Amino acid sequence: MRHFDDIFPFSAIVGQEQMKQALILNAINPLIGGVLIKGEKGTAKSTAARALAHLLPDRQVVEGCTFGCDPAETKGLCIDCQKKYPHLAATTARMRVIELPISATEDKVVGSLDIEHAIKMGEKKFEPGILAQAHRNILYVDEVNLLNDHIVDVLLDAAAMGMNFIEREGVSYVHPAAFILIGTMNPEEGELRPQLLDRFGLCVDIEGIHDAATRVEVIRRRQKYEDAPEEFIHTWEPQEQELRNRIVRAQRLLPDVVVSDEMLMMIAQICIDMAVDGHRADITMMKTAATIAAYHGRNAVNAEDVQEAASLVLSHRLRRRPFSEQQMDKQKMEQSIQKSQKDRQKPQHDHEHHDHGKPKENTMPDGSTTTVFAEGSPFRLNQQSVTQPRRIDAFRREGNGRRSVTESRDGKYVRSRIPKTIGPDIAIDATIRAAAPYQRERKGNLAVRIESTDLREKVRERRTGNTVLFVVDASGSMGAQQRMTAVKGAILSLLIDAYQKRDRVGLVVFRGRGAEVLLPPTSSVELARKYMQTLPVGGKTPLAHGLLKGLEVLRRELMVNRHAIPRMVLVSDGKANVSMGSGSPLDDAKEIAIHIRDEGISSLVIDSEQSFVAFGLAHQISDEMGAKYIRLEDLSGEGIADIVRGIGM
Incomplete structure (x- = not known):
């Protein structure tokens, strides 16, 4: 059993x-x-x-303590244990997950x-x-x-x-x-x-x-x-007990482990050569190396302990920019250790060039350089704030900027208000304060007598994230290469921004006889980098298929995250030549564009038409979508990113 x-x-x-x-x-x-x-x-x-x-192993805890305080510790006790100290009854308890x-x-x-x-x-x-x-x-x-x-x-x-x-x-x-x-x-x-x-x-x-x-x-x-x-x-x-005993021995030995100045210099040199931000890595590597030494039963840290600690401490701290590979350069780390060891062996008078071991001003980790793709490259977004009009949608999301008031219970409680209808998210503190002045007038057996007029509900606030979906024409019509260059640069730039702000960016490409989701909405730069290496180009222009696929993607996104703010960016010349059925390809696209507008999805149409005779078909699609319209030839990749930030909400 x-x-x-x-x-x-x-x-x-x-x-x-x-x-x-x-x-x-x-x-x-x-x-x-x-x-x-x-x-x-x-x-x-x-x-x-x-x-x-x-x-x-089981640990000593204060009997009856909610927090399981250590009776042998004089610091770090909870308020109740501090009052009882030193008369603390001890018992044992197993560590829990x-x-x-x-x-x-x-x-x-x-x-x-x-x-x-x-x-x-x-x-x-x-x-x-x-x-x-x-x-x-x-x-x-x-x-x-x-x-x-x-x-x-x-x-x-x-x-x-x-x-x-x-x-x-x-x-x-x-x-x-x-x-x-x-x-x-x-x-x-x-x-x-x-x-x-x-x-x-x-x-x-x-x-x-x-x-x-x-x-x-x-x-x-x-x-x-x-x-x-x-x-x-x-x-x-038996194996469990052996490992348990080894851990206990290491815990007892740890306070006596010595990290020499030579090992500290080696730790610092590795962090400098690997261009790690801040000093937390140095401190953590020192603690880890000492723990490794204790685990092996030694009371002094050696170079092998430092190297082993570095592989655990530095791997997630090397990356300075989101699109570089997050990998340890073991050869570079070994060179840093050898360099530190050679410096220790040199006589004091040999150290005439003091700048030899100093970090260069522009030192960067190997994985920090921005990855350049076949078309387009990432750039820094303009961080100036874009004024957004207030909005109240079906989820009663209202407010400006990155934080919005939410009706759900998963936001942070920031204030209280009188509820229009009594719900489950009652602000007890505000309710009691509202009832306090009337306690003498009210009768009952409860210590605090509350009436319906005293009730207050919590107002919660949470970060709102944008979901920006690029719907890109990848057909073989003129200008496809320029479209891909500008759009790819914008997507990479938005992903760098999303890495910090929890935005999500996706990519739908349509060409030939249909549309495909090349990049589902994501804030994962690892996945984005994988799918953004190349974009397929060529074939007919199934514009309606692309718009429908984009609408489906945003619908699914809102089902998963109802707090997301959906935005669609269509990049096309509007010259649809593949229909959904037997009707006109352009009429099919216009019909789906109307659905996008009716569902309240903010959108932007970037017209990539480059022929001498302009048909203005993308402008017609823009009108049906209720979208903002702009020509691609007036934009750089950076311009696309700035415009996307300014789409009306």
């Missing part, structure tokens, strides 16, 4: 040695700052995280006011959230790159400070929140915000095993585990 507590043994996981090493190092020394695991689905990421918690759901609200993550206690007793009481449960445990975030931005901000603050500060709904509270942060993501599903990416101490890129014999061993072990989990776990217990 399969029991809920049966966990696949950590030692039984086949392969993925670097991932297992990164997890073990964080278990030995949580100050490393967690690990980000990037890779395909089904590569034992979540299995390893849960197995790690089961592997680690606390999962942070992608759909978690801010209330659920940071904690909130205990509504039932406030109503019955008339007192404020804090109700702990996920961060409280995560203290001294493992916080596991699957698909961390898909987290809402305001949740990411809260997670960043708690991970950096080891404390959770709450100022909301009339509650002021602080509690410890020191945890091992484990995040997983698939790069093709979107990039991680750079601010959060750098917060992860270590990063591991994993992929499926390609050796047939090893894959067979994976199957065998999994089958044995599912057939008889208790027997399988018992079989691997």
Whole structure:
């Protein structure tokens, strides 16, 4: 029989040695700052995280403490334990894996006011959230790159400070929140915000095993585990205990590990030569190297420890621009180590040219240069703000700029208001404040007596992202080469901007007898780079097919993310010559253009007509779409990007 507590043994996981090493190092020394695991689905990421918690030894906790404080620590105790100190009763508890759901609200993550206690007793009481449960445990975030931005901000603050500060709904509270942060993501599903990416101490890129014999061993072990989990776990217990003891020995040895000045110079030199931003990489590499030395039973860090630490610490910090490859240059790192070792061996009087080891002003990592494609190249977007008119749509999204008021419950609570109709998202703090002046006049058994006129609802705010879909004519008509050059430059530029602002950009190409989605809406620069190498050109002009495909893509996007702001950019000369059925190709295109306008999709038509005799067909399509119209010959790629930013909402 399969029991809920049966966990696949950590030692039984086949392969993925670097991932297992990164997890073990964080278990030995949580100050490393967690690990980000990037890779395909089904590569034992979540299995390893849960197995790690089961592997680690039981820990001492204060009996009855909500946060599981350490009774041996004088610092980092919660408020209740501080009041009881030093009379703290101790007990043991197993380390747990606390999962942070992608759909978690801010209330659920940071904690909130205990509504039932406030109503019955008339007192404020804090109700702990996920961060409280995560203290001294493992916080596991699957698909961390898909987290809402305001949740990411809260997670960043708690991970950096080891404390959770709450100022909301009339509650002021602080509690410890020191945890091992484990995040997983698939790069093709979107990039991680750079601010959060750098917060992860270590990063591991994993992929499926390609050796047939090893894959067979994976199957065998999994089958044995599912057939008889208790027997399988018992079989691997000696290896588990051996690894557990090794981790405990490393934890005890870690405070005595020495990182010499020579090793510190080597760490600094590597970071300089690899052109890593900031100093977090240096500090994390030092901690990781010391932990590696402790894991191997040594009390001093050597060059091999530094090199091993660099491969875990630097891989996600090398990239300075989004379109460069994120890969470690091992040869360059080895040269940096050799250079550092040679500098140590030189006599003091040989160091006459002090600028030899200094970083050059324009030093850049190998992966930082902007990738240049066959047609077009990325450029810096004009960052001047574009004034946007106010808009209220079917989802009651209103506001200016990057943040908008939302009626959903997944935004950040910013203020309260009197509700038009009573809903589930009640602002308890504002409601109690509204009822407070009338308590003497009201009768009842509750500590706080609330009437319907006192009710206030929460006003939430969240970041709104644009979904910009380029629908591009790739037929063989004159000017196709220029179209591709300008549009590709604009798409690459918008993707660089999306990397920072959570916008999504897609590409539909129509030619021949139909249309295809060349690039689905994405903020993943990795996936974009793959599909943007070349664009197909040639054939007839199925304009109606392209518009219909673009409409379908935006409809699906709004079903997945109803807060997205859809925008369509059509690049064509309007000379449709392929119909949807037996009708006129141009009439078919106009009919679909009307549907696009009726669904409230903001659009822009860029006319690529270049013949001496202008037919103005693209202008007719623009009128039916209710779109802004502009000629391609008046634009550069940068101009397209600026115009897209200014499409009316």
